[in-house]
Structures are given as C-alpha cells and as structure tokens.
Amino acid sequence: MLCKIIKLNINGSTHETAIREYDVLLDVVRENLNLTGTKRGCDMGTCGCCNVLIDGRARLSCLTMAMECIGKKIVTIEGLKSPIVHPLQRAFAESGGSQCGFCTQGFIMTAKALLDENPDPKREEIEEAISGNMCRCTGYIKIVDAIENVAKLQKNGKGSN
Ligand code: FES
Ligand code: FES
Incomplete structure (x- = not known):
C-alpha cells in the first residue's frame, strides 16, 4: 500500500x-x-x-x-482540555448533558465553534447549531442548557476559553 x-x-x-x-x-x-x-x-x-x-x-x-x-x-x-477542563466540558457534566458520553465530544466541538462565532446565541440558534449531532440518551434539552450556561458565563466574563 x-x-x-x-x-x-x-x-x-x-x-x-x-x-x-x-x-x-x-x-x-x-x-x-x-x-x-x-x-x-x-x-x-x-x-x-x-x-x-x-x-x-x-x-x-x-x-x-x-x-x-x-x-x-x-x-x-x-x-480543549489543556491546561484545565474546558467550560463546555464542565457544563455538560454539571447539567446532565452527557450520559453515556459517546456523543459528547461531537456536541462540544459544535458548541465551541458556535460560541466562538456567536458568543451570545439565542436558544433557537443553539438548537440549529447542534441539529447535525445525534444523542440517544439525553433528549437534547440538557445539552442546550449546558451550551446556554456557558454562553451566560462567558457574557459575565467567567467562562473564557
Ligand atoms: S462518525 Fe462522522 S458523522 Fe457519524
Ligand atoms: S450521552 Fe449517550 S448518546 Fe449522547
């Protein structure tokens, strides 16, 4: 080969x-x-x-x-994890946005790209951004919550990445 x-x-x-x-x-x-x-x-x-x-x-x-x-x-x-856990990883863990975890990294990379481009997305914009990601466990609501929470933290200067 x-x-x-x-x-x-x-x-x-x-x-x-x-x-x-x-x-x-x-x-x-x-x-x-x-x-x-x-x-x-x-x-x-x-x-x-x-x-x-x-x-x-x-x-x-x-x-x-x-x-x-x-x-x-x-x-x-x-x-993303260096030197500490990324705010998105923490938010997914804390909000229940990750269960079996198989899909989680894909959602986090999608969310990272979204928040880098649009730091203050509306909930519908988050839903649209993750529409290409599938999760069989969470029902998606907690995933959207997690991304929304990181956007709020960033807005308050606490979730820098
Ligand atoms: S493994 Fe690439 S989209 Fe499913
Ligand atoms: S957490 Fe199991 S597939 Fe998403």
Whole structure:
C-alpha cells in the first residue's frame, strides 16, 4: 500500500504521519495519532460524533480527507482540555448533558465553534447549531442548557476559553 508522509497541525503541534491518499481525518487522528476522544459513530456523516474544528469550524472528520487538512489548524477534543477542563466540558457534566458520553465530544466541538462565532446565541440558534449531532440518551434539552450556561458565563466574563 502506497503511503505518503504528511504534516498536520493538530492541537497546536505539528504531527508527521504516514497516510494513504484515501484516509479520512478520523482514521488519522484516532489510529495514527491515538487521539481517541474523537468518536466513530455512523461513519457516514449523520451523527456528528466525529466533529473536530478545522480552521475554527466544526467539521465531520469521517467525511474529511486527511490530505485536505494539510496547512489547516485542526483541534480535537484533546486540544480543549489543556491546561484545565474546558467550560463546555464542565457544563455538560454539571447539567446532565452527557450520559453515556459517546456523543459528547461531537456536541462540544459544535458548541465551541458556535460560541466562538456567536458568543451570545439565542436558544433557537443553539438548537440549529447542534441539529447535525445525534444523542440517544439525553433528549437534547440538557445539552442546550449546558451550551446556554456557558454562553451566560462567558457574557459575565467567567467562562473564557
Ligand atoms: S462518525 Fe462522522 S458523522 Fe457519524
Ligand atoms: S450521552 Fe449517550 S448518546 Fe449522547
């Protein structure tokens, strides 16, 4: 199998890794780089479990070719927790927005992109933003609550990220 060595900027560091031309970003972060916080759910673009940030926008890593990511800034859930737990992670835990947790990182990356672009979203805007993410456990209301709580904290200068 022909491989190519590429460099990817992930979570602020350059990672050199060997990929096949058809590898998707999800495979590279999980299998080459052991960043297993990014989850494989449907593998076909319908669940949002595999979301990462690419140049600040939430993207489905299961549908993104790794080759397309050269020269872009990629952030995975592991990139949010340093040096402390991110306010969104704390809010999901405290509000009950995470139960089994399989979907949680995808929602958090979606929420991070939303709040970076729109720090004071209306509830409907949060619902719209997460419409591509699926959760089988929570019923979504507590997820929206968690994102709304972080927006309020940020507004009061307490939830900086
Ligand atoms: S695994 Fe990518 S959208 Fe479901
Ligand atoms: S918390 Fe279980 S799928 Fe969302």
